[in-house]
Amino acid sequence: MSVRKYSLALVLALLGVATAAQAADKPTDPQIAHIAYTAGAIDVAAAKQAIAKSRNKVVVSFAKDMLRDHEAVNKQALALVGKLNVKPEDNATSRALSDAAGKTKATLAKLRGAAFDKAYVANEVAFHQQVNGALQALLIPSASNSELKGLLETGLKIFQGHEQHAVHVAAELR
Amino acid sequence: MRAKHALATAAAAMLAATSVPVRAETIQVMVDKLVFTPAQVSAKVGDTIEWINRDILAHTATVKGGMEVMIPARKTVRLTLQKAEAIDYYCRFHPNMKGRITVSAP
Numbered sequence: 001m002s003v004r005k006y007s008l009a010l011v012l013a014l015l016g017v018a019t020a021a022q023a024a025d026k027p028t029d030p031q032i033a034h035i036a037y038t039a040g041a042i043d044v045a046a047a048k049q050a051i052a053k054s055r056n057k058v059v060v061s062f063a064k065d066m067l068r069d070h071e072a073v074n075k076q077a078l079a080l081v082g083k084l085n086v087k088p089e090d091n092a093t094s095r096a097l098s099d100a101a102g103k104t105k106a107t108l109a110k111l112r113g114a115a116f117d118k119a120y121v122a123n124e125v126a127f128h129q130q131v132n133g134a135l136q137a138l139l140i141p142s143a144s145n146s147e148l149k150g151l152l153e154t155g156l157k158i159f160q161g162h163e164q165h166a167v168h169v170a171a172e173l174r
Numbered sequence: 175m176r177a178k179h180a181l182a183t184a185a186a187a188m189l190a191a192t193s194v195p196v197r198a199e200t201i202q203v204m205v206d207k208l209v210f211t212p213a214q215v216s217a218k219v220g221d222t223i224e225w226i227n228r229d230i231l232a233h234t235a236t237v238k239g240g241m242e243v244m245i246p247a248r249k250t251v252r253l254t255l256q257k258a259e260a261i262d263y264y265c266r267f268h269p270n271m272k273g274r275i276t277v278s279a280p
Contacts, residue, residue: 073231075230161208
């Protein structure tokens with residue numbers, strides 16, 4: 001599969017997830033916590049894959065930034081759900097995110113060198129766009145606990161930075 | 175006479191106090207939600223920059239090809255300015271974050 005075809009398939013898959021998320025009923029706080037944590041864990045796994053596979057310094061350094069930040073945010077999220085006594089609850093959006101991520105990981109695993117680098121970074125751009133869109137349109141407005149809402153808002157700032165960083169790295173790889 | 179003398183001594187002491195060199199200052203830069211605030215500060219050689227990181231993330235103050243200060247999550251770090259120069263720095267982990275310190279002679 002060419003990188004362009006791959007990227008298109010990925011974007012379509014992500015759009016599908018976003019649509020599914022928006023069409024669903026307003027998520028509860030335990031579901032929001034699960035979705036946010038799942039999205040973070042997906043990006044941590046993607047970063048680990050890139051650190052192991054890529055030989056491009058810029059790409060590896062970007063992946064390390066993603067690993068560091070998403071681990072920090074998820075650690076904070078776990079501490080918060082513990083404090084609030086909220087039990088994260090599995091849901092259709094989390095499952096759709098995980099399924100899409102599994103497919104992406106398998107596709108990326110088959111690529112090497114510059115093709116891998118470009119596909120990984122293109123996916124990071126698309127994934128952060130999608131997660132930021134979901135945070136803005138659905139997760140933040142739906143969160144009822146103010147501390148959870150606050151953490152999601154902080155997350156959005158962080159992930160918007162990641163999105164811009166990923167766009168910058170993608171431009172460098174062209 | 176004695177009173178006049180005391181007055182003169184007090185005046186001299188006050189003058190002496192004002193001519194003592196200005197003490198080095200500490201200039202605070204907040205690091206909050208991936209922004210350095212203020213992004214631009216002016217300082218003098220000998221002053222200290224204090225970055226107060228309120229984020230849950232680690233940041234850096236890095237000069238391209240130069241110094242780097244690590245700013246761990248929820249920590250405060252200090253840097254004493256050694257020479258007159260313009261320091262353009264950014265966060266190596268979040269390259270969108272930028273700041274500038276203009277250091278002038280004391």
